Amino acid sequence: MSFFGADTDLSKMFSSRTLEKNDVLYREGDTLGDAYIIKFGEIELLKHKSQVDVVGSGEVVGIFNVFFDNKVRMFTAIALTKGEVFIIPEKYLKDILDKVDPFVKYCFRTFLPLLNRFSEQFDKKSSNNSQEKKLLEEENFKKMKMTK
Numbered sequence: 001m002s003f004f005g006a007d008t009d010l011s012k013m014f015s016s017r018t019l020e021k022n023d024v025l026y027r028e029g030d031t032l033g034d035a036y037i038i039k040f041g042e043i044e045l046l047k048h049k050s051q052v053d054v055v056g057s058g059e060v061v062g063i064f065n066v067f068f069d070n071k072v073r074m075f076t077a078i079a080l081t082k083g084e085v086f087i088i089p090e091k092y093l094k095d096i097l098d099k100v101d102p103f104v105k106y107c108f109r110t111f112l113p114l115l116n117r118f119s120e121q122f123d124k125k126s127s128n129n130s131q132e133k134k135l136l137e138e139e140n141f142k143k144m145k146m147t148k
Contacts, residue, residue: 010037010039010086011086013086014037014086014087014088014089014092015086015087016039016084016085016086016087017036017084017085017087018082018083018084019041019043019079019082019083019084019085020079020082021079021080021081021082022078022079023078023079024076024077024078024079025043025061025062025077025078025079025085026062026073026076026077027073027076028046028047028048028072028073028074028075028076029072029073030072030073031065031071031072031073032065032073032090033062033065033066033090033093034062034087034088034089034090035060035061035062035063035066035087035088035090035093036060036061036062036077036085036086036087036088037058037059037060037085037086037088038055038056038057038058038059038060038061038083038084038085039057039083039084039085039086040056040057040083040084041056041057041079041080041081041082041083041084041085042054042055042056042079042080042081042083043055043056043061043077043078043079043080043083043085044077044078044079044080045061045075045076045077046075046076046077046078047074047075047076049076052075054080060088061075061077062077062088063088063093065090066090066093066094066097067093067097067108068108068109068111069109
């Protein structure tokens with residue numbers, strides 16, 4: 001949380017939300033744009049139900065919608081442990097972007113296609129792994145059937 005400075009009390013700037021283990025912060029495909037700073041606890045980020053990352057104290061999640069002008073959430077965020085997050089309202093984020101240098105905004109917005117390509121590669125890899133797993137299960141089933 002060093003971006004705000006050591007003496008900044010985020011609880012005076014933002015509301016917070018307590019999370020219990022397995023609470024869903026947001027889902028892939030949601031259109032809400034609030035972001036979150038993790039005060040404590042761990043949050044798992046999932047893409048198509050596969051783990052992409054685990055984030056913890058001081059990390060920010062949920063900024064893609066606003067910063068990259070994306071219409072839907074790219075990930076699902078689920079609490080792995082009890083925790084608490086500061087809620088950064090979508091309007092706060094949009095106000096920041098309205099004030100930012102146009103070049104910086106351009107960099108953010110052109111970075112999204114790169115993320116989309118990464119996401120597509122992840123989707124293909126995940127799909128290929130699922131197909132390979134299914135074929136392997138079918139082969140094992142056939143072998144078991146033949147030995148009986």
